[in-house]
Amino acid sequence: MASPSLSYSGALSEKPFLVGRPLGCFLPGVSRYSTQERCVVILARRLSGLEEAMRIRRSRELQTNKKIRSRPPLKRGKISGPLPVLDHIQKPSYVGSNQLPELSSEYQIHDDEGIIRMKAVCELAARVLEFAGTMVRPSITTNEIDKAVHNMIIEAGAYPSPLGYGGFPKSVCTSVNECMCHGIPDSRQLQDGDILNIDVTVYLNGYHGDTSKTFLCGEVNEPTKRLVQVTEECLERAIAVCKDGCSFKKIGKRISEIAERYGYGVVDRFVGHGVGTVFHSEPIIMHNRNDKSGSMVEGQTFTIEPILTMGTIECATWDDGWTTVTADGRPSAQFEHTLLITRNGAEVLTKC
Structure with a gap:
């Protein structure tokens, strides 16, 4: 479950710097007219041309897609009440409070x-997410997915972490099409061509253990498929x-x-976070x-959970206080894993 950067006072108040060397820089110890320098410049021009060609191709695909289908904006369905949890199941400390917990410095x-x-909790989260993905099809509601996820987690003797977190009313986050994250499961039926991010966290x-994936519902157009594929590649x-x-x-x-x-935007408002005994902690x-x-x-x-958009990275949050959608109504996609850092790399704990 992504941490919204704006929820934590001053955590991300500074604008990130765009760092990097210009393509025309000189190599140390190389004369102005050397063969090495000319190779660097030629290579830079080739890369620049390739990126420009990819941007043009994507722009044409988007224009074509607009002509094929004009999808109506996402609308809220009916939200049912929270599902019950057996008394003997251990619950996080925030359950029972509607206050959004502070980001832990731990x-x-x-x-x-x-x-x-x-490893045990992340393995369960991965299995739950895989199961939830098998339910994605036209006509099913995200409320049905929430109920199935809830029951699977409870039957495993665990607690669905989103339930009651800052007053969140459901056991899983389901974000459809232009919804960046924190979508609340409801009565809306999934449509052919939708994309759906399911964000599962288990206690x-x-x-x-925290993980999410964007699933394709029915026949999804190629530009949107590419957005989903590239987002997973970024992760x-x-x-x-x-x-x-x-x-x-x-x-x-x-x-x-x-x-x-690919010309995609990278959302900066929602961030990954430390995770373990605490749901959201440093590092951001x-x-x-x-x-x-x-x-x-x-x-x-900690988690890594990038959100990519086809258009603007600006967003709007619905009056439920959670559902956040792209300001221009264009699709977004997200993938997430919980990682364990090792001496020589990172072990993906939520890989099924």
């Missing part, structure tokens, strides 16, 4: 026992840079590099280019 770094528990034996490439001692800002740099090649994981300090530590767990 970093989630685990001993051997903690890692075992994190088991005192630990949270995978970002995970690949993670290891003990790596700076957190490399995550945003890697995601932005890939998204920019920014998915866009940034100059934030801090490095990863072996034994640490």
